[in-house]
Amino acid sequence: MLTFGENQKILFELKKRYFIRLSYKGTNYHGWQIQPNASSVQEELNKALSTILNQPINVVGCGRTDTGVHASDFMAHFEVDENCRFDCGKLAFKLNRFLPHDIAIREVFRVKADAHTRFDAISRTYHYKITKHKNPFRMESHWKNQHELNVSKMNEAAKILFEYIDFTSFSKLHTDVKTNNCRISKAEWTETDDELVFTIKADRFLRNMVRAIVGTLIEVGRGKMDLAGFREVIESKNRSNAGSSVPGHGLFLAKIEYPDGLRIEDE
Template sequence: MRYFVELSYNGKAYHGWQIQPNAITVQEVVEKALSTLLGVPISIMGAGRTDAGVHATQLFAHFDTDVVFDTPKLIYKLNSFLPTDIAIRDIFKVKADVHARFHALSRAYVYRVAIEKNVFNVDHCFYVKHALDVDKMNAAAKILFEYKDFQCFSKTHTDVKTYNCDIMQAEWLVKNGELHFVIKANRFLRNMVRAIVGTMINIGLGKVEVESLHTIIASKNRSEAGFSVPAHGLYLTDIEYPKDIKL
């Protein structure tokens, strides 16, 4: 039987989602908890691979098991067993061929930029002390819809078959002393969101002209784009699937 698990986590203490040989990751911690509570080895496959320090308010992963369990009790036990920075929100049955990563229709991220100094969000936002021109940043965000190939924002030496992504949403919102960059696409390249945000901050600071974004994207060269903003301001917030995946 295949199950989806919906979870959220604060990524500060973790070296990303995916299991790595010499660092603690969210996947490793969740797998150990499931294996312990179900009494059999459990492997999980996540919908994405968040980098070290990146957070998730919603991430789905799938696992297979023939062990029969009471879902509410397992969720309760998992949340008691897991550290306080990982929370299980739901577990539900899905069709046997549904894959958490490959069947996702879209993913959405939010990057939080603090424009007012706040000592209580230093681990959750990237603070920019200089004034930002949000209108210019939103004008730049609209340019993203004109393109598919975003190699210029991808981490170099990344093994991917294509750099094409379909952008569905990209905008800057002002919220309680913060700027939130909301972006939704069918897929993302490694480091893509953080590189886009860094480039747009440079535009907002007046260091780069809005129209220069066309040249940057066309260059397909990471060195032409802006700096990569810190991981702690980035949140995976939403993953969409076809409506018929559940049993």
């Protein structure tokens, strides 16, 4: 009798797995994940792939994004039977013709049978974009902030994040994750004449974490919270002590990184 592991290996060998690198503007979607009575990026991609490949396809994403949140670099994977043949470049071309204008396929490539876009990711990078002035071309991609901000203080506070790994204070309540620990490797604000961008990179993120961190850093920038207070928020492990979450439309998933060796050459 075959063991569970042996059965799983056989199933893997009967399937081929592919990664899809895509970008999307989240304005018209209730996030990545399929949900009842609401449009989602996952649903659009499932429909397009199922139609083109003429078989039921269910893509698995590298994570979930909330309503209105964008992704300039998002990864998903799907499986097909071993005997299913297609050219990855041509599939990407067909998907781009089939999908709505606000979803763009950048690349399709074959990976090892057990590669997983969510669990194999080693880091994620997000950008949060703020416009300083009313700009009709940024209404759906930037949050307009009307307050004067001390960006230097906000960067000092951002550095404090590196000292901690438990970010319960910035997590959405009542989630089903096993741990609220994350290792942040980058957190900084950059500024131009009319734009502020917060960049944050970590091995993983909690639900609503980036938007809550940005909202709390805004409190520091406005002078409503000092650096000691920001540290106390983290140490309290209490979401109610942190600032309000900023709106989703300024948030971008900007980069996903994976270990070497997942990609394989297709026939």
